[in-house]
Amino acid sequence: MVTLKDKKVLVVGGAGFIGRHVVRQLLSDGAQVAVLDVTRLPDDLSRVDQVTGSITDTALFASTVSGCDTVVFLANSSLPGSANTDLSSEIHDHVQTTIKAAEISNAQGVKRFVFASSGGTVYGYSSDQPLAEDMPTAPINAYGVSKLSIEHYLRLLSRLRPMQTVSLRVSNPYGEGQLALRNQGFVAAAMQHAISGKTMPIWGDGSVERDFIHVSDVAAGFAAACAAGEVPPVVNIGSGQALSLLDLLKMIEPALGRPVPVQFEPGRAIDVARNVLDISRARQALGWSPRISMAEGLSRTARWWLDREAAGRSQ
Amino acid sequence: MVTLKDKKVLVVGGAGFIGRHVVRQLLSDGAQVAVLDVTRLPDDLSRVDQVTGSITDTALFASTVSGCDTVVFLANSSLPGSANTDLSSEIHDHVQTTIKAAEISNAQGVKRFVFASSGGTVYGYSSDQPLAEDMPTAPINAYGVSKLSIEHYLRLLSRLRPMQTVSLRVSNPYGEGQLALRNQGFVAAAMQHAISGKTMPIWGDGSVERDFIHVSDVAAGFAAACAAGEVPPVVNIGSGQALSLLDLLKMIEPALGRPVPVQFEPGRAIDVARNVLDISRARQALGWSPRISMAEGLSRTARWWLDREAAGRSQ
Numbered sequence: 001m002v003t004l005k006d007k008k009v010l011v012v013g014g015a016g017f018i019g020r021h022v023v024r025q026l027l028s029d030g031a032q033v034a035v036l037d038v039t040r041l042p043d044d045l046s047r048v049d050q051v052t053g054s055i056t057d058t059a060l061f062a063s064t065v066s067g068c069d070t071v072v073f074l075a076n077s078s079l080p081g082s083a084n085t086d087l088s089s090e091i092h093d094h095v096q097t098t099i100k101a102a103e104i105s106n107a108q109g110v111k112r113f114v115f116a117s118s119g120g121t122v123y124g125y126s127s128d129q130p131l132a133e134d135m136p137t138a139p140i141n142a143y144g145v146s147k148l149s150i151e152h153y154l155r156l157l158s159r160l161r162p163m164q165t166v167s168l169r170v171s172n173p174y175g176e177g178q179l180a181l182r183n184q185g186f187v188a189a190a191m192q193h194a195i196s197g198k199t200m201p202i203w204g205d206g207s208v209e210r211d212f213i214h215v216s217d218v219a220a221g222f223a224a225a226c227a228a229g230e231v232p233p234v235v236n237i238g239s240g241q242a243l244s245l246l247d248l249l250k251m252i253e254p255a256l257g258r259p260v261p262v263q264f265e266p267g268r269a270i271d272v273a274r275n276v277l278d279i280s281r282a283r284q285a286l287g288w289s290p291r292i293s294m295a296e297g298l299s300r301t302a303r304w305w306l307d308r309e310a311a312g313r314s315q
Numbered sequence: 316m317v318t319l320k321d322k323k324v325l326v327v328g329g330a331g332f333i334g335r336h337v338v339r340q341l342l343s344d345g346a347q348v349a350v351l352d353v354t355r356l357p358d359d360l361s362r363v364d365q366v367t368g369s370i371t372d373t374a375l376f377a378s379t380v381s382g383c384d385t386v387v388f389l390a391n392s393s394l395p396g397s398a399n400t401d402l403s404s405e406i407h408d409h410v411q412t413t414i415k416a417a418e419i420s421n422a423q424g425v426k427r428f429v430f431a432s433s434g435g436t437v438y439g440y441s442s443d444q445p446l447a448e449d450m451p452t453a454p455i456n457a458y459g460v461s462k463l464s465i466e467h468y469l470r471l472l473s474r475l476r477p478m479q480t481v482s483l484r485v486s487n488p489y490g491e492g493q494l495a496l497r498n499q500g501f502v503a504a505a506m507q508h509a510i511s512g513k514t515m516p517i518w519g520d521g522s523v524e525r526d527f528i529h530v531s532d533v534a535a536g537f538a539a540a541c542a543a544g545e546v547p548p549v550v551n552i553g554s555g556q557a558l559s560l561l562d563l564l565k566m567i568e569p570a571l572g573r574p575v576p577v578q579f580e581p582g583r584a585i586d587v588a589r590n591v592l593d594i595s596r597a598r599q600a601l602g603w604s605p606r607i608s609m610a611e612g613l614s615r616t617a618r619w620w621l622d623r624e625a626a627g628r629s630q
Binding site: 084086087088091092095096099100102103134135136138139140141142145148149152153155156157159160 | 399401402403406407410411414415417418449450451453454455456457460463464467468470471472474475
């Protein structure tokens with residue numbers, strides 16, 4: 001049982017999809033929670049200490065983080081697809097901004113910095129599966145290279161300064177609150193297409209395998225990383241299970257009670273064939289395990305989409 | 316036999332210690348050579364097309380690189396020791412600046428970008444020796460993290476754009492022209508202390524082992540990386556031989572004909588016990604091998620220092 005009483009945690013990017021779930025988990029574990037985000041929290045989270053603004057405003061960040069002992073860093077200005085076109089801006093916006101925030105956190109007395117890395121991109125192509133943290137890393141997009149670079153600078157920071165850092169390499173999260181925007185989130189995209197009746201493109205033959213994890217398990221992983229006595233520099237957070245897109249579609253349709261109209265398109269070079277995480281380290285070092293089965297997670301997610309449809313919201 | 320006839324190579328940082336040797340090697344291999352550096356080339360290199368300025372001046376860089384087919388990138392604004400204190404500035408000055416230069420090079424039609432990485436820092440602690448390119452990388456200083464981050468962005472660039480990139484992980488270079496400035500270069504420091512009669516501090520007991528390589532072999536490695544038909548993204552350039560500091564001192568003293576007065580200081584956490592590179596890939600992929608023995612290299616270096624002393628220059 002994770003307890004975070006007496007902890008004051010700043011969640012940067014707390015109003016996003018993963019962020020809201022993390023905030024709710026931290027609150028239920030007893031933490032005092034503050035949020036910094038460019039957008040507002042939903043009404044049910046109004047008791048959270050909320051600051052609206054950007055992490056690029058370093059003075060605002062310094063004053064917001066002051067008095068917190070832990071930072072959960074979920075802010076991210078780049079996306080897997082678009083970061084490739086201007087690498088030097090990506091380095092500035094993503095790597096430099098994140099490490100500046102970590103340095104300010106340390107200067108303000110923060111004792112632990114928990115960073116959301118990407119289990120789906122840092123490893124790149126690898127025939128060795130499941131992927132363990134010490135395996136070679138060779139990301140094939142800028143988003144993954146930036147995440148990996150940040151991991152290395154954070155590992156270094158925890159050697160140089162009195163602040164522990166941990167990067168959680170999250171696999172493919174899905175769940176309530178995830179919108180099918182900007183090509184992120186296969187489950188969200190499938191449900192949204194099923195409800196709208198529009199045809200969903202699938203690149204390749206649907207045989208690629210991914211490690212899908214329900215967002216509430218991800219949130220529990222972040223809470224565990226805040227609570228653990230010691231943390232390793234890098235920890236995988238995933239289900240540890242491979243699931244092909246085709247098999248996933250076969251589970252989504254009954255969960256939602258609707259067919260997902262799909263059209264197969266030529267495969268993309270950016271899609272690795274298989275990406276499944278070894279989660280032994282998370283079990284041992286954080287005392288964390290995924291608890292939501294795929295069926296249960298999809299059922300919850302489907303209910304959220306159907307409620308949304310009933311309320312007349314199309315996206 | 317490397318031939319670079321019909322190649323136009325821009326050497327960024329060509330006026331530095333390694334840069335001058337690279338420029339001479341490229342000229343002797345028949346290349347047309349341009350240099351961009353903040354300092355001037357020595358008089359014997361006056362036939363080189365020389366531009367004085369900084370790589371942070373992107374307009375100047377773009378006009379200088381225009382018309383070149385190859386870039387050798389040796390510029391480096393950071394140093395192993397000092398980069399740790401302000402990581403976000405280090406990211407800007409080192410990683411972003413280098414990748415910006417690579418992106419401009421690609422936009423100007425450059426076909427190959429050869430980057431000087433660091434075999435002495437990217438691997439970090441490793442009991443597996445000699446170090447091969449595919450082994451895990453966990454640098455323990457900011458200089459090494461930046462070099463590794465740049466390597467990953469360059470590897471990505473060569474996937475995304477029609478420009479090949481190769482990062483040469485150079486071990487510990489020494490030789491004529493290396494000054495004992497800013498704590499860089501054990502051989503230079505030892506010779507400089509022997510000549511001045513000042514006591515040289517050695518951190519630890521002198522048992523740490525390094526891979527020392529004569530700078531003319533390093534220069535030949537860069538020329539080979541310019542000339543090769545295809546290049547792997549990362550290649551070690553070293554002697555492949557381990558040499559302890561104590562054993563190296565025993566070779567330096569007879570080469571110079573002077574004793575090196577030393578004083579042993581407590582060991583530093585930043586010094587890994589052993590760092591020796593596996594150079595099989597360089598032999599196979601670049602057709603390159605080190606050719607200068609340690610005795611020969613130290614003899615040449617000693618002669619340079621003694622000539623300098625005879626000319627009345629103290630540093």
